Ligand SMILES: *[C@@H]1O[C@H](CO)[C@@H](O)[C@H](O)[C@H]1NC(C)=O
């Protein structure tokens with residue numbers, strides 16, 4: 269598939285259209301930002317007693333993945349013959365933390381994967397360039413220039429989130445989700461499952477004596493454990509000479525196909541519902557990933573490209589499999605998506621602009637497009653290919669931002685509350701979202717006596733969670749209606765009006781989002797009929813928040829919010845009293 273075709277076609281038609289108006293009109297194309305979700309690299313198997321860790325091979329895979337992204341977006345050879353791929357204004361050599369948002373789960377093999385990727389993305393300064401001087405940082409008062417260890421190694425800011433952190437739902441939405449688990453148990457009871465289980469029992473039993481003995485018990489050798497068995501076999505085939513000799517290529521391939529079937533049944537079945545009809549419970553990780561993509565794009569547009577030039581997420585393959593199913597990528601034309609993504613494979617979403625050449629301002633949202641690419645691994649045969657989203661025709665790999673948003677609106681998770689209810693989750697942050705009249709009883713999940721959290725700490729958690737409510741309200745408001753956004757420091761507006769599928773409910777709200785897509789600050793509301801989000805106010809990055817974070821850290825809790833980045837204080841508005849147990853107003857209730 270040729271990614272350039274539709275763009276050129278579009279350019280040509282646009283140019284043809286406008287050249288009648290002005291013979292001189294020229295267009296410039298630009299990548300504004302990217303959102304990249306990458307699968308972790310080769311790691312030790314889950315079944316062993318030791319904590320799964322990234323192997324040196326895995327580190328190489330992710331380093332390679334990062335290098336390829338670097339080549340495309342940071343140091344492209346834009347010779348004019350092809351469309352430009354470099355991200356506008358991104359640093360090529362010296363890592364600038366403010367331009368990137370990096371999120372990882374707190375599994376060692378995922379975090380280490382993120383680190384290896386970042387090493388490839390921003391290599392040590394002495395390796396990538398001989399320019400080792402960092403303005404304002406390198407010199408010390410006696411005049412000498414200090415280079416960081418390991419030839420100027422660059423230290424990225426990687427946010428790792430545990431499942432106690434509400435931000436983890438964007439990375440791994442199916443974790444800690446009881447309704448998802450219940451649905452997977454349904455699968456084990458289904459006839460489809462039994463048929464495969466019965467027909468593959470001989471195959472799995474045949475692997476037992478030479479390969480699985482002592483690792484899997486007799487009882488668990490079967491399709492029931494298809495993924496864990498393949499996980500072990502695949503590791504053995506790479507790292508263990510004895511095992512590699514016992515294992516034929518056919519056996520490994522069959523084990524992989526069965527593992528893929530198992531993973532698809534549990535993550536790509538978009539027809540199965542949990543407690544709410546049509547909630548795509550098995551693909552829930554794809555629903556939450558979709559929300560995070562929009563969050564990143566809104567942040568970069570809202571800050572006119574200052575933040576989130578690159579948003580990098582690192583996690584497992586489930587969200588990719590689920591997203592591919594929901595976004596209509598899995599089809600006979602796109603056979604690549606019938607396989608579970610390999611180590612270091614990435615889903616890449618590009619925000620792309622096409623605007624008149626003589627315009628220097630940040631592009632209008634109507635000039636912004638989205639492209640999706642799949643980088644299917646890191647070996648020499650893997651490649652970056654553009655695919656059409658939402659079941660569109662193969663030529664439509666470039667779609668307008670509005671179409672992209674309305675496509676995602678078909679399945680994304682509106683907010684944390686939505687996730688908590690869909691999952692019937694008992695996660696520590698859920699009570700603040702589901703309120704007292706929800707399906708969850710807050711006293712169950714946040715009771716000091718049951719969980720040994722002192723009332724003071726519970727209060728801190730509640731407050732942090734409430735701050736996040738504002739963020740989610742904002743996201744929901746944005747998703748539901750066209751709104752005007754503007755960045756506080758510059759007071760410049762970027763219009764986000766007129767998204768397809770959006771109701772005009774909140775169109776008169778002016779909101780700001782700080783770095784990292786954190787909470788919304790409602791500046792004013794002209795529409796008295798829609799006052800709810802005014803309550804969702806917060807102060808982001810204030811010292812109080814940092815104090816809270818410290819207090820929380822002192823109590824050994826891992827909670828974090830988007831709001832916890834202290835770099836861009838916003839003191840404009842004073843806060844409303846925050847009551848952690850006030851049920852948050854849910855904008856979608858009003859629709
Ligand atoms: C750094 O300088 C050395 C010596 O001048 C040169 O050989 C090398 O290619 C340079 N490396 C880079 C990355 O520019």
Ligand SMILES: *[C@@H]1O[C@H](CO)[C@@H](O)[C@H](O)[C@H]1NC(C)=O
Pocket residue numbers: 408410411412
């Ligand atoms: C400056 O200070 C650093 C660290 O204290 C030292 O290593 C270096 O030799 C000093 N340079 C000069 C020119 O005195």
Ligand SMILES: *[C@@H]1O[C@H](CO)[C@@H](O)[C@H](O)[C@H]1NC(C)=O
Pocket residue numbers: 459462463466
């Ligand atoms: C699978 O095997 C079990 C035990 O032999 C049998 O009871 C069951 O009917 C079989 N199920 C299917 C779908 O073939």
Ligand SMILES: *[C@@H]1O[C@H](CO)[C@@H](O)[C@H](O)[C@H]1NC(C)=O
Pocket residue numbers: 478479480504508509510511
């Ligand atoms: C390699 O595989 C063999 C046979 O499966 C097993 O007995 C052995 O313990 C494995 N070696 C290592 C280092 O894991």
Ligand SMILES: *[C@@H]1O[C@H](CO)[C@@H](O)[C@H](O)[C@H]1NC(C)=O
Pocket residue numbers: 604607610644645649650651653
């Ligand atoms: C990735 O895609 C290319 C074609 O674009 C194909 O040749 C290769 O086998 C694929 N690799 C994997 C690991 O699926």
